[in-house]
Amino acid sequence: MHSKIKAVLLAVSIGTSVQAAEVSFLNSSGSLAADLPFSESVRVGDTIYLSGQLGTLPGEMSTVPGGIVAESIQTLTNIRNTLAAQSLTMNDVVKCTVMLADISEWGAFNKVYTAFFSKPYPARSAFAASGLALGARVEVECIAVVKS
Template structure:
């Protein structure tokens, strides 16, 4: 019961801390095609929120061919490029959300994912989704933290 009382206090503390933080909308890595109606990343204080990335070649509106493995590799390459353009690395990622067109491809996704991240791994959620953009097999969004 004590923990349940702590959660609202923690949420209020996080929200209050973010209220005065500077917000920057960023588009600089070139990984997204031009003219999409969202920002590549948004920085709030020392936190960078990345838009979901697909396995599309930079600037193109089609995913790479070959299925889940090449799409996952391209998706994570796109994330790495976005992070790098904002002064961060894969090791700065603290949370990923993974959307798979077919949750049965989770194992194949994990094999490629492990090539890009090492211990300690970021927190992660994964779920099956119907109808990802560009008929993609995978979409990944991440949150990264700037350190002092």
């Protein structure tokens, strides 16, 4: 179950017209985000912004053992579960940002990534980062769109 906090976001477009879109801040039951200073995901209209996910088991503050492959599997499983809680799938993801502790592990990450996503793949950026939270090897954030 999600806890939803609703707000109104005002978007001012060119000219003087103003449009309102509903904003929902979503955290799954047992989500670590409930105890940390961010939301697991935020929905603005038909767009879902997922916070960066690590390879942690639900409710735990440490990454799964086994290195980049195990962490990548758990990270993408966490993303899939976050989406499912909102009745979405990996096919609804349009953009991913991948942060790797070591860019030389990019190939190993890609092998896992292609098991979770299929063509046409979401747009994606990947880069090496120094010092991911919890000593993680990988962190992935995504943007998904609710299809009408």
